[in-house]
Amino acid sequence: MVGLIINVLVMAGLLYGLASVLPGVRIKSFGTAVIVALVYGLLNYFLFWLIALVAFIPMLLSFGLFGLVINALLLWLTDKLVEDFEITSLSMTALMALLLTLGKFALGALL
Numbered sequence: 001m002v003g004l005i006i007n008v009l010v011m012a013g014l015l016y017g018l019a020s021v022l023p024g025v026r027i028k029s030f031g032t033a034v035i036v037a038l039v040y041g042l043l044n045y046f047l048f049w050l051i052a053l054v055a056f057i058p059m060l061l062s063f064g065l066f067g068l069v070i071n072a073l074l075l076w077l078t079d080k081l082v083e084d085f086e087i088t089s090l091s092m093t094a095l096m097a098l099l100l101t102l103g104k105f106a107l108g109a110l111l
Helices: 002-021 030-054 056-061 066-081 090-110
Strands: 025-027 085-087
Touching (some): 002 025, 002 090, 030 066, 030 085, 056 066, 066 085, 066 090
Antiparallel strands (some): 025 085
């Protein structure tokens, strides 16, 4: 349980930090970042495996890099579901998904 809370807070901090650096991403407050982290985490948990299963061939042919496209889709869906979270363009969504994936990997290695 404590690990889950730490994961959500780390993801919220990563989201909030990326939103402050990237010009096309807006998060109202850290509380909104926590909500975004929760929604994105739930979507990732429940939908990623299903979409990856449907898109098995592109995942296989791209050596798993199609997972970034799936992450961008889930981030876009999170943008549509959470009121105070906004990403302005598709390219910014793809960049945010890439940076989130790299940041989660780096922070996971550190923690």
